[in-house]
Amino acid sequence: MKKTLKYLIIIDIIAEKGDRMMKNDLPLTPKFPKLLHGGDYNPDQWLKYPDILEKDIQLMKQANINCVSMGIFSWINLEPEEGVYTFDWLTKIIDNLYANGIYTVLATPSGARPAWMAQKYPEVMRVNQDGVRLKFGGRHNHCYSSPIYREKVRQIDTRLAKQYAGHPGVILWHISNEFSGECYCPLCQEAFREWLKKKYGTLENLNDTWWTNFWSHRYTDWEQIQPPQPTGEQDIHGLSLDWKRFATDRTLDFFKMEKEAVHSANPEIPVTTNLMEFGEGLNYFKFKNDLDVVSWDSYPLWHNSLQSDARTAADTALTHDLMRSLLHRPFLLMESTPSTTNWLDISKLKRPGMHMLSSMQAVALGSNSVQYFQWRKGRGCSEKFHGAVVDHYGGSDTRVFRDVAQVGDRLKKLDENTDLYSTCVSPECALIFDWENRWAVEDARGPRNRGIKYNETVLSFHRSFWDLGIPVDIADMECDFSRYKLVVAPMLYLYRADIQKKLADFVRNGGTLVGTYWSGIVDENDLCFLGGTPGGLMDVFGIRSEEIDALCDGEHNRLMMCGNVPEGMKKEYSISDLCDLIHCSSAKPLAEYGDDFYKGRPALTVNSYGKGRAYYLAARTEDPFNRDLIAALAKQAGVQKSLDTCLPDGVTASRRSGKHDYIFVENFNSVPVKVQLPGTFRDAESGESLSAELTLEGYGVRILTEA
Numbered sequence: 067m068k069k070t071l072k073y074l075i076i077i078d079i080i081a082e083k084g085d086r087m088m089k090n091d092l093p094l095t096p097k098f099p100k101l102l103h104g105g106d107y108n109p110d111q112w113l114k115y116p117d118i119l120e121k122d123i124q125l126m127k128q129a130n131i132n133c134v135s136m137g138i139f140s141w142i143n144l145e146p147e148e149g150v151y152t153f154d155w156l157t158k159i160i161d162n163l164y165a166n167g168i169y170t171v172l173a174t175p176s177g178a179r180p181a182w183m184a185q186k187y188p189e190v191m192r193v194n195q196d197g198v199r200l201k202f203g204g205r206h207n208h209c210y211s212s213p214i215y216r217e218k219v220r221q222i223d224t225r226l227a228k229q230y231a232g233h234p235g236v237i238l239w240h241i242s243n244e245f246s247g248e249c250y251c252p253l254c255q256e257a258f259r260e261w262l263k264k265k266y267g268t269l270e271n272l273n274d275t276w277w278t279n280f281w282s283h284r285y286t287d288w289e290q291i292q293p294p295q296p297t298g299e300q301d302i303h304g305l306s307l308d309w310k311r312f313a314t315d316r317t318l319d320f321f322k323m324e325k326e327a328v329h330s331a332n333p334e335i336p337v338t339t340n341l342m343e344f345g346e347g348l349n350y351f352k353f354k355n356d357l358d359v360v361s362w363d364s365y366p367l368w369h370n371s372l373q374s375d376a377r378t379a380a381d382t383a384l385t386h387d388l389m390r391s392l393l394h395r396p397f398l399l400m401e402s403t404p405s406t407t408n409w410l411d412i413s414k415l416k417r418p419g420m421h422m423l424s425s426m427q428a429v430a431l432g433s434n435s436v437q438y439f440q441w442r443k444g445r446g447c448s449e450k451f452h453g454a455v456v457d458h459y460g461g462s463d464t465r466v467f468r469d470v471a472q473v474g475d476r477l478k479k480l481d482e483n484t485d486l487y488s489t490c491v492s493p494e495c496a497l498i499f500d501w502e503n504r505w506a507v508e509d510a511r512g513p514r515n516r517g518i519k520y521n522e523t524v525l526s527f528h529r530s531f532w533d534l535g536i537p538v539d540i541a542d543m544e545c546d547f548s549r550y551k552l553v554v555a556p557m558l559y560l561y562r563a564d565i566q567k568k569l570a571d572f573v574r575n576g577g578t579l580v581g582t583y584w585s586g587i588v589d590e591n592d593l594c595f596l597g598g599t600p601g602g603l604m605d606v607f608g609i610r611s612e613e614i615d616a617l618c619d620g621e622h623n624r625l626m627m628c629g630n631v632p633e634g635m636k637k638e639y640s641i642s643d644l645c646d647l648i649h650c651s652s653a654k655p656l657a658e659y660g661d662d663f664y665k666g667r668p669a670l671t672v673n674s675y676g677k678g679r680a681y682y683l684a685a686r687t688e689d690p691f692n693r694d695l696i697a698a699l700a701k702q703a704g705v706q707k708s709l710d711t712c713l714p715d716g717v718t719a720s721r722r723s724g725k726h727d728y729i730f731v732e733n734f735n736s737v738p739v740k741v742q743l744p745g746t747f748r749d750a751e752s753g754e755s756l757s758a759e760l761t762l763e764g765y766g767v768r769i770l771t772e773a
């Protein structure tokens with residue numbers, strides 16, 4: 067209780083100063099600064115089953131649950147008729163949970179609306195690309211512009227805040243659910259045109275920027291502008307890019323409206339919204355200034371037949387890294403499945419050990435929670451077979467329940483015995499992933515319209531860091547790079563946010579930069595640079611790109627290292643997809659093409675620039691090359707690994723640092739492995755002293771501290 071009060075006072079002081087940096091030093095959920103374990107709880111589906119509701123509390127305690135997320139899809143039970151609010155059931159449940167030591171992450175219900183609202187105000191429903199207004203049903207399908215929807219949401223959010231923001235058990239606001247998608251209704255189109263007017267001022271400026279004399283597509287009236295769509299305009303890349311930027315801004319604007327509503331009663335309760343994997347259409351970096359806490363929903367397809375669990379783990383790690391990088395502080399794993407999903411083509415069960423391992427993976431990369439969708443399986447509708455902690459069977463004597471209870475027990479003990487909560491991963495390397503670049507590079511008609519593979523390329527470089535156990539942040543072009551030693555910038559097709567200057571400064575001041583083919587091709591408006599590419603960075607890389615060759619699927623060229631092969635690198639690697647034909651000005655070739663008419667021309671170069679070095683990779687290389695290159699450059703740049711050893715395949719290490727450091731060593735192989743330890747360590751949980759060799763069980767994870 068004392069602690070809670072202390073934190074509330076700190077928040078007061080900080081709120082006054084408005085100092086975001088200091089706010090970031092606070093616990094994520096000051097009222098309950100603990101590693102959270104729990105997840106989505108939907109008691110509103112069980113209001114007619116009092117025995118079940120009672121049993122929930124008992125089972126939650128048994129499963130070491132200390133936190134639930136509630137109200138996410140509760141609108142119909144909170145406002146069964148327009149203007150009639152029925153919060154009593156929720157109050158009773160929040161009170162009861164709190165009395166039992168279980169805290170609540172309270173959601174605003176805007177992710178899905180009641181039927182009465184759609185019936186009375188059809189404008190709340192979204193309009194699809196074909197101009198068809200959606201009928202009532204589903205979720206996440208409302209219009210973000212509709213004044214009526216906004217007002218209804220604001221009203222219920224304000225009431226929820228008034229009722230619960232002072233409740234000692236309510237620790238965090240969960241705004242809406244998984245924001246996504248676009249609406250093409252007249253209101254959204256009008257808002258888009260207003261957005262454009264603000265951005266471009268005059269129609270002439272817009273036309274020039276969008277290059278609309280192409281195909282005579284010049285607009286002569288603002289009203290002629292419509293969003294890109296299959297039955298209309300799809301060839302103005304500036305329009306497509308701006309529409310996506312607008313969609314992010316619109317969603318963010320809606321989020322901010324909700325944030326303001328819940329903060330109207332008490333601005334001290336932090337706010338989050340559950341984000342999704344980095345594959346979705348919103349630019350999450352734009353949300354960072356308005357989120358107090360970052361959280362996301364993680365549903366990797368473990369044990370699939372396309373790739374190893376280690377690859378799946380590395381891919382998942384990218385999103386964990388991204389979420390942590392948004393605010394450079396711990397985040398929350400808001401949803402994950404305790405066993406299986408039910409929306410994939412094939413839904414496999416997590417093999418024994420995987421639940422603990424995948425949960426600890428999130429924690430290892432900076433999550434201060436392990437939360438699930440959902441606590442108890444519903445009886446009906448489309449998620450009745452989605453994995454949950456409590457099955458229809460209803461008892462605790464199940465494999466999944468035991469797995470969950472074990473994770474909860476482990477988190478509880480870590481909280482009691484360590485200061486893990488107040489540590490975070492602090493990488494010396496960054497990998498650039500930029501949403502606007504992604505939209506533009508995927509929209510362009512260029513060398514490979516089937517398989518430009520931007521995401522895959524970012525993932526491949528990220529896997530190198532994962533395999534080597536080197537911590538890495540994910541940055542977009544708006545980020546500050548001065549904190550890093552090594553920056554990898556694959557396929558920066560579109561340059562924006564002064565990235566040329568930032569990267570030049572970074573290298574000049576001693577940084578190591580890796581750039582690649584298909585970079586610096588267009589400016590922020592998707593207009594090609596004139597005078598040579600990579601536009602604005604030719605002197606930093608010491609090269610000029612002249613043309614780019616595309617290989618067919620299955621075709622390969624070879625990258626042959628020349629001169630002094632950096633330590634640990636092989637003489638020859640395979641390349642595919644894209645080969646950039648470059649000229650060196652001041653750069654030195656480190657590798658050349660092995661085949662085709664450009665055999666012998668540079669494929670990898672290095673340029674000394676100021677105190678640093680800029681590497682230019684001209685061709686798409688594969689995982690083995692990327693890993694060897696990153697290993698060599700990280701070593702040369704003096705980058706620390708999480709554990710200074712050579713990790714076996716399928717094993718990674720990550721380090722959370724603070725007053726004490728915690729090194730998570732994770733084995734994504736189903737069989738045991740041995741890891742050579744570079745010194746003496748202590749097992750942070752058992753206290754056991756460890757040196758020489760560490761044995762990890764199949765899917766095992768150990769947490770070490772320095773002895």
Ligand code: GLA
Nearest residue numbers: 243244363365401407439452
């Ligand atoms: C998402 C949603 C949840 C639930 C899960 C199922 O993450 O936020 O409401 O539908 O998917 O996997």
Ligand code: ZN
Nearest residue numbers: 209249251254
């Ligand atoms: Zn709309």
